Amino acid sequence: MRSSTHFTIALHVLTLLASHPGEALTSDFIAGSVNTNPVFIRRVLAALRRSRLVTSQTGPGGGWLLTHAARDVTLRDVFRATEEGALFALHSSTPNPKCPVGGNIQDILGRRFEATQRAVERELEQTTIADLVKEVQARSS
Amino acid sequence: MRSSTHFTIALHVLTLLASHPGEALTSDFIAGSVNTNPVFIRRVLAALRRSRLVTSQTGPGGGWLLTHAARDVTLRDVFRATEEGALFALHSSTPNPKCPVGGNIQDILGRRFEATQRAVERELEQTTIADLVKEVQARSS
DNA sequence: ACAATCGTCACTATATTGGTGTCAATTCAA
DNA sequence: TTGAATTGACACCAATATAGTGACGATTGT
Numbered sequence: 001m002r003s004s005t006h007f008t009i010a011l012h013v014l015t016l017l018a019s020h021p022g023e024a025l026t027s028d029f030i031a032g033s034v035n036t037n038p039v040f041i042r043r044v045l046a047a048l049r050r051s052r053l054v055t056s057q058t059g060p061g062g063g064w065l066l067t068h069a070a071r072d073v074t075l076r077d078v079f080r081a082t083e084e085g086a087l088f089a090l091h092s093s094t095p096n097p098k099c100p101v102g103g104n105i106q107d108i109l110g111r112r113f114e115a116t117q118r119a120v121e122r123e124l125e126q127t128t129i130a131d132l133v134k135e136v137q138a139r140s141s
Numbered sequence: 142m143r144s145s146t147h148f149t150i151a152l153h154v155l156t157l158l159a160s161h162p163g164e165a166l167t168s169d170f171i172a173g174s175v176n177t178n179p180v181f182i183r184r185v186l187a188a189l190r191r192s193r194l195v196t197s198q199t200g201p202g203g204g205w206l207l208t209h210a211a212r213d214v215t216l217r218d219v220f221r222a223t224e225e226g227a228l229f230a231l232h233s234s235t236p237n238p239k240c241p242v243g244g245n246i247q248d249i250l251g252r253r254f255e256a257t258q259r260a261v262e263r264e265l266e267q268t269t270i271a272d273l274v275k276e277v278q279a280r281s282s
Numbered sequence: 283a284c285a286a287t288c289g290t291c292a293c294t295a296t297a298t299t300g301g302t303g304t305c306a307a308t309t310c311a312a
Numbered sequence: 313t314t315g316a317a318t319t320g321a322c323a324c325c326a327a328t329a330t331a332g333t334g335a336c337g338a339t340t341g342t
Binding site for chain 3: 169183205
Binding site: 004005007008009011012015016019032033034035036075087088089090091092093094095096099100101102103104105107108109112115116119120122123124127132135136137139140 | 240260261263281
């Protein structure tokens with residue numbers, strides 16, 4: 001099963017930002033919580049910025065901030081911002097079009113996979129970043 | 142998004158087998174429909190055999206056969222046989238346990254991801270290999 | 283005995299992933 | 313104005329995953 005950690009890292013970082021409302025966090029500080037390096041963090045956050053979920057500010061006192069209230073950002077929003085492409089890969093080389101199965105299977109499976117992806121997104125929609133913050137607080141109190 | 146093509150290939154092959162009921166198909170023939178090489182096909186089918194979805198037979202006239210009626214095999218069964226591990230990866234290195242977020246986020250996200258995986262499996266359960274065969278026949282008639 | 287077929291291994295090429303270093307650009311503050 | 317902090321954007325590397333290919337022994341039907 002292939003899947004990058006970007007989705008997970010993004011959720012971690014957004015939860016961290018939401019736990020420090022109004023405070024710009026540096027990629028260096030964030031990397032300390034995630035246990036990785038600042039460049040990787042900036043790569044993940046750059047994708048979130050493209051989707052307008054965060055903003056960044058250079059210079060001293062700079063760093064990263066949420067652009068929306070945590071209760072308005074669902075896991076689906078983050079999923080779409082970080083995971084590009086489909087959940088399941090189709091064939092790496094096109095199947096034989098002369099075979100009745102080979103000639104139709106990609107189209108048929110593609111439709112099923114889209115339905116599955118919609119099911120995933122419906123599930124992810126049920127949770128917001130604010131929910132994650134609440135859970136962290138409940139566990140660390 | 143990472144994800145091997147094994148799930149897709151397995152569905153293709155099972156649909157092909159179900160389209161030739163009672164007939165043992167060789168990995169060479171199957172590879173011709175999938176447009177790949179027989180060794181790769183045997184690798185994918187070996188996983189399906191471990192889950193008792195197919196059997197194989199060596200020697201002349203040998204090949205691969207379904208062990209169950211196509212209407213009794215759901216996409217979820219194939220998913221479980223081919224996709225090992227979770228749908229979403231957690232962090233590649235453990236987050237900082239001294240941070241309230243880092244110390245709890247993996248457990249919290251793990252539960253959400255399990256719920257998502259259950260949603261995927263519920264969706265995949267709705268379709269059988271027999272459904273795929275029917276769709277192929279409807280399109281190639 | 284022969285040929286067909288699977289079972290499995292080794293090797294390769296390619297792509298992806300994450301880690302690291304570097305340096306220019308921006309920006310705040312002394 | 314100078315200097316330091318910080319992002320932005322590269323390039324490069326190591327490790328891993330993926331799929332393609334060849335090879336060869338084991339099994340089995342004719």
